[in-house]
Amino acid sequence: MNFSSPEFRVKVGLAEMLKGGVIMDVTDASQAKIAEDAGAAAVMALERVPADIRSEGGVARMAAIEKIDQIMQTVSIPVMAKCRIGHIAEARVLETLGVDFVDESEVLTPADEENHVWKHDFKVPFVCGCRNLGEALRRIAEGAAMIRTKGEAGSGNIVEAVRHLRAVRRELRRLGTLEGEELIPAAKELQAPFELVRYVASEGKLPVPNFAAGGVATPADAALCMMLGAESVFVGSGIFKSEDPARRAKAVVKAVTHWREPQVVLEASRGLEGAMRGLDIAKLTPEEMLSRRGW
Amino acid sequence: MGSNGRRVGVLALQGDFEAHARALAARGVSAVEVRDPDDLDGVRGLVLPGGESTTMLTLMEGSGLRERVSELVRGGLPVLATCAGLILLAREVRHPAQASLGLLDAVVDRNAYGRQIDSAVVALEVCEPGELGADRLEGVFIRAPRVREVGGDVRVLARYGDDPVLVRQGSLLAATFHPELSPGSPVIDLFARTVGRRE
Numbered sequence: 001m002n003f004s005s006p007e008f009r010v011k012v013g014l015a016e017m018l019k020g021g022v023i024m025d026v027t028d029a030s031q032a033k034i035a036e037d038a039g040a041a042a043v044m045a046l047e048r049v050p051a052d053i054r055s056e057g058g059v060a061r062m063a064a065i066e067k068i069d070q071i072m073q074t075v076s077i078p079v080m081a082k083c084r085i086g087h088i089a090e091a092r093v094l095e096t097l098g099v100d101f102v103d104e105s106e107v108l109t110p111a112d113e114e115n116h117v118w119k120h121d122f123k124v125p126f127v128c129g130c131r132n133l134g135e136a137l138r139r140i141a142e143g144a145a146m147i148r149t150k151g152e153a154g155s156g157n158i159v160e161a162v163r164h165l166r167a168v169r170r171e172l173r174r175l176g177t178l179e180g181e182e183l184i185p186a187a188k189e190l191q192a193p194f195e196l197v198r199y200v201a202s203e204g205k206l207p208v209p210n211f212a213a214g215g216v217a218t219p220a221d222a223a224l225c226m227m228l229g230a231e232s233v234f235v236g237s238g239i240f241k242s243e244d245p246a247r248r249a250k251a252v253v254k255a256v257t258h259w260r261e262p263q264v265v266l267e268a269s270r271g272l273e274g275a276m277r278g279l280d281i282a283k284l285t286p287e288e289m290l291s292r293r294g295w
Numbered sequence: 296m297g298s299n300g301r302r303v304g305v306l307a308l309q310g311d312f313e314a315h316a317r318a319l320a321a322r323g324v325s326a327v328e329v330r331d332p333d334d335l336d337g338v339r340g341l342v343l344p345g346g347e348s349t350t351m352l353t354l355m356e357g358s359g360l361r362e363r364v365s366e367l368v369r370g371g372l373p374v375l376a377t378c379a380g381l382i383l384l385a386r387e388v389r390h391p392a393q394a395s396l397g398l399l400d401a402v403v404d405r406n407a408y409g410r411q412i413d414s415a416v417v418a419l420e421v422c423e424p425g426e427l428g429a430d431r432l433e434g435v436f437i438r439a440p441r442v443r444e445v446g447g448d449v450r451v452l453a454r455y456g457d458d459p460v461l462v463r464q465g466s467l468l469a470a471t472f473h474p475e476l477s478p479g480s481p482v483i484d485l486f487a488r489t490v491g492r493r494e
Binding site: 006009010013014016017018019020021036037038039040041042076077078095098099100101123124125250253254257258261 | 307308309310311312313314330345346347349350353354378379391393405406409410411412414415416435436437438473476
């Protein structure tokens with residue numbers, strides 16, 4: 001694992017630049033403009049927000065090229081786009097188009113149920129989802145330059161994001177308490193490469209930025225993710241499925257910057273119209289849980 | 296002197312402020328994260344980090360932070376600005392045009408070298424090795440801005456091709472690249488010498 005190669009450093013470098021910011025899902029140029037004006041640090045282009053993918057069903061794919069193009073021409077902040085898990089060709093198309101980051105995402109219908117993209121082969125950086133430390137380390141081993149906890153996209157319910165953030169934190173803490181030889185069985189248990197396990201055991205953190213995603217609907221949800229160790233927050237359906245996207249987007253940005261100050265989160269939360277309705281996770285079947293895609 | 300003692304403020308609204316704080320700590324300089332005007336009380340230097348300049352501008356509005364930063368910089372506070380930080384300081388920002396603090400006599404084009412796939416680590420030409428204390432310099436460029444014009448009071452310390460990439464104007468030191476992401480960068484050393492070591 002060569003984290004000091006120039007190629008990997010500029011990939012992780014862009015992820016560093018996005019820290020403390022909010023990355024917003026958008027489906028067209030006008031939404032992208034609203035996101036940029038609200039202070040988003042980047043936008044994520046996709047064909048439908050996760051809540052609509054969930055309700056409409058069907059195969060969810062990479063967004064239409066014209067839409068991504070228009071978004072890239074409209075905003076000056078970085079533009080990300082999603083490809084299906086294991087869809088090497090969609091990833092190449094997005095890289096060639098010039099998007100700044102590719103999200104190999106469980107929100108889209110997986111193209112490969114066993115393998116993820118070998119991301120070291122690409123010049124464009126990738127972000128991937130995880131539910132726990134082992135999954136995060138497998139994605140980093142494949143070349144991901146940024147990790148986001150999966151949460152449950154399109155649910156408007158923060159409970160899965162909290163579960164995944166806490167799992168990563170707990171496992172990082174536990175690794176820090178182990179002695180050298182105990183890291184071998186730990187790597188076996190985590191199903192992750194030993195060298196990476198050893199790295200995080202000594203550093204106490206991932207070698208790439210760790211952001212949160214999936215279920216953020218309010219400024220307080222975003223602040224909660226930051227309290228649990230996220231370095232930035234992705235907001236999907238939470239903005240454009242609410243009744244007041246522009247104001248809510250601005251409020252979430254403020255809450256992420258000032259998450260340590262409850263007074264600011266209070267002011268940001270004041271006077272917002274209805275949040276997205278949201279789902280009870282306990283009522284979803286395992287097949288309906290997007291976070292179970294990928295491993 | 297305020298509650299921050301002899302620390303250096305790092306604007307922490309968004310961006311790679313932690314990388315800057317780590318780089319300063321490695322040189323014995325302690326940093327304080329700046330999100331509100333009060334956080335600037337008593338600082339002996341200020342870092343404007345990389346990140347998204349549009350986001351930083353939006354978050355500076357209405358809090359008085361923008362005015363306080365301008366006042367301190369005009370008063371001669373040592374400043375290190377990298378990438379988005381340089382864009383914030385510039386006299387004029389183009390491509391697309393946006394507001395700025397107008398404290399550095401330079402005209403800057405945003406994202407002028409292309410998108411992320413054009414980002415790279417390159418060797419720079421040092422124009423003032425005596426002042427920089429080094430004759431070799433690495434430049435980590437990430438969606439970098441391009442300095443198109445500089446005023447008479449601006450000295451160019453390093454170039455990439457014809458473009459100025461490290462400039463100095465009075466107490467301001469500004470780079471279009473990210474010295475905070477190059478271990479042992481002489482640019483951070485120079486800034487650390489300017490603000491002095493912690494006692």
